[in-house]
Amino acid sequence: MSLHQRILNDVEGNILSGLWPPGHRIPFEHELTEQYGCSRMTVNKALSDLVKRGLIERRRKSGSYVTFPHVQSAVLEIHDVKLEVESLGLDYAYRLDERVLRKVTTADSARIDLPGSGRLIDITCRHFAGGRPFCLEERLINLAAVPEAEAEPFDAVAPGSWLLGQIPWSTAEHRIRAVAAGRSAAQALDIAPGAPCLVIERRTWSGGAPVTSVRLTYPGDRHELVAEFAPGANG
Incomplete structure (x- = not known):
C-alpha cells in the first residue's frame, strides 16, 4: 500500500469511527509528514482527496477540520x-x-x-x-x-x-x-x-x-x- 493510501485510510478511519468527531482539527501537514516519514506533497494529496470526499474542510491559516454533516448533498443517495x-x-x-x-x-x-x-x-x-x-x-x-x-x-x-x-x-x-x-x-x-x-x-x-x-x-x-x-x- 502506498503512503498516500495509508494516510488516506488512517485519517478516514479515524473520522468514520468517531474517534475524530465533526469539528476536530486534523494534524497539520508538517505533523503528518513527520509521522509518516513522507513528503509534504504526499500528505497534501491525501488531504485533498479527503476534501473531495467531503470528510474534511480546509480553513486558511487555521488547518484542516472534520466536516459537519450537511442536510443536503450533491451526491445521490443509495436506495434499496x-x-x-x-x-x-x-x-x-x-x-x-x-x-x-x-x-x-x-x-x-x-x-x-x-x-x-x-x-x-x-x-x-x-x-x-x-x-x-x-x-x-x-x-x-x-x-x-x-x-x-x-x-x-x-x-x-x-x-x-x-x-x-x-x-x-x-x-x-x-x-x-x-x-x-x-x-x-x-x-x-x-x-x-x-x-x-x-x-x-x-x-x-x-x-x-x-x-x-x-x-x-x-x-x-x-x-x-x-x-x-x-x-x-x-x-
Whole structure:
C-alpha cells in the first residue's frame, strides 16, 4: 500500500469511527509528514482527496477540520430497490438469476479496482414491481471486504439490501447513462431490443477498500431520477 493510501485510510478511519468527531482539527501537514516519514506533497494529496470526499474542510491559516454533516448533498443517495418499488404502492418481488464465485479477471478492472489475485461474487438478479420487471441488477462483491458474502446464497434477499445491513460505506460513485437495451437486458426486462433504458452504475468503498460495483438497468419508460436541491452560498 502506498503512503498516500495509508494516510488516506488512517485519517478516514479515524473520522468514520468517531474517534475524530465533526469539528476536530486534523494534524497539520508538517505533523503528518513527520509521522509518516513522507513528503509534504504526499500528505497534501491525501488531504485533498479527503476534501473531495467531503470528510474534511480546509480553513486558511487555521488547518484542516472534520466536516459537519450537511442536510443536503450533491451526491445521490443509495436506495434499496425494494423500497423504491414499495414507495410506488406496488407489490415487490425479487429473483436471483445467477450467482458465481470466481477470481477477478482483467475485464473486471473497469468496474471494480481489485488485483488479479482477488476473489469476488458475480451476481445477476431482477427486481419486479406489480409483476413486471422493474430493474436488472448486475453486481460484483469484493470478498476481501465482505467475506460473509461467500456464505450468503442471495436467493431470498437482494444483494443491495443485504450489503446495506452488513457493511457501512464511506464513499460512493454514481454514473448515469441512457442506453439502448441489448439482447440479454431486453429479455430480462421484457422489453424490445434497442428500447431506451436508464443505467445507473455505482461503486462503493469502505475505509478505502472497494466493496461492490453494481449496474442497475431500468426500462426508460418506467423510471425517473428526481433530485431536490436548494440555492447554495454561491446562488
